[in-house]
Amino acid sequence: MIEYDKDAIVPPYITEYLRAKTVHGNEFLHELEEFAEKNSVPIVEPETARFLSVMTRITRPVRILEVGCAIGYSAILMSEGLGKNGKITTLEYNAEMAQLARANIKRAGLSDTIEVVEADAKEYLSYIDEDEAFDMIFLDGPKAHYIYMLDECARLLRSGGILIADNVLYKGMTADDNHVIRRKITIVKRLRRFIDELMARKDFETSLLPLGDGVTLSVKK
Numbered sequence: 001m002i003e004y005d006k007d008a009i010v011p012p013y014i015t016e017y018l019r020a021k022t023v024h025g026n027e028f029l030h031e032l033e034e035f036a037e038k039n040s041v042p043i044v045e046p047e048t049a050r051f052l053s054v055m056t057r058i059t060r061p062v063r064i065l066e067v068g069c070a071i072g073y074s075a076i077l078m079s080e081g082l083g084k085n086g087k088i089t090t091l092e093y094n095a096e097m098a099q100l101a102r103a104n105i106k107r108a109g110l111s112d113t114i115e116v117v118e119a120d121a122k123e124y125l126s127y128i129d130e131d132e133a134f135d136m137i138f139l140d141g142p143k144a145h146y147i148y149m150l151d152e153c154a155r156l157l158r159s160g161g162i163l164i165a166d167n168v169l170y171k172g173m174t175a176d177d178n179h180v181i182r183r184k185i186t187i188v189k190r191l192r193r194f195i196d197e198l199m200a201r202k203d204f205e206t207s208l209l210p211l212g213d214g215v216t217l218s219v220k221k
């Protein structure tokens with residue numbers, strides 16, 4: 001067992017280069033990045049943020065479902081790529097985070113576009129009774145629950161819809177036992193099951209990317 005290795009996926013010099021090149025001019029998102037850094041709120045890594053931004057702009061989804069809202073950073077980012085009259089539903093079970101997210105979304109003038117639902121994601125997904133309702137689902141909530149949300153994601157995504165899951169390589173721990181730290185073993189085991197199941201599913205085509213902390217990009221057939 002070795003110490004938690006934040007550079008396990010991408011060598012530091014590559015990350016440094018990518019981050020130097022990964023710039024954006026959205027002042028409000030910069031402000032949220034600074035807030036997240038200062039207050040140790042986990043938000044998507046800069047490379048993953050750019051990827052999300054490009055994916056939404058390519059696919060122009062009309063309905064996005066996000067699991068794991070935190071302060072609303074990635075929801076606000078994805079809203080820039082929404083199709084006409086597009087909407088985002090983002091789930092967050094921490095009341096304080098949900099409140100911060102709503103305030104940020106309001107300041108961004110997006111209260112009619114992004115709805116923050118304060119709920120446990122796994123439970124909430126099963127309450128949504130519209131099949132094939134979403135064009136895109138972004139999983140960025142509890143990593144140990146991805147495996148339990150996969151069937152619901154398949155049900156809720158339309159054919160041709162996109163599923164993106166973040167942190168699936170989990171600082172390399174998912175890929176290699178030597179990187180696993182003991183207190184993370186349950187999450188790691190479940191992430192491995194998530195990846196195995198997702199890759200084996202006949203209703204998804206999936207690419208596993210060493211981007212940021214590891215990302216799966218899947219399209220529902």
Ligand SMILES: C[S@@+](CC[C@H](N)C(=O)[O-])C[C@H]1O[C@@H](n2cnc3c(N)ncnc32)[C@H](O)[C@@H]1O
Binds near residue numbers: 072
């Ligand atoms: C990595 S953060 C999300 C970051 C956000 N997507 C971004 O990049 O701006 C994960 C969030 O998921 C929330 N969360 C954890 N377990 C959850 C659950 N069971 N249901 C809903 N949200 C959950 C946490 O409170 C946390 O705010």
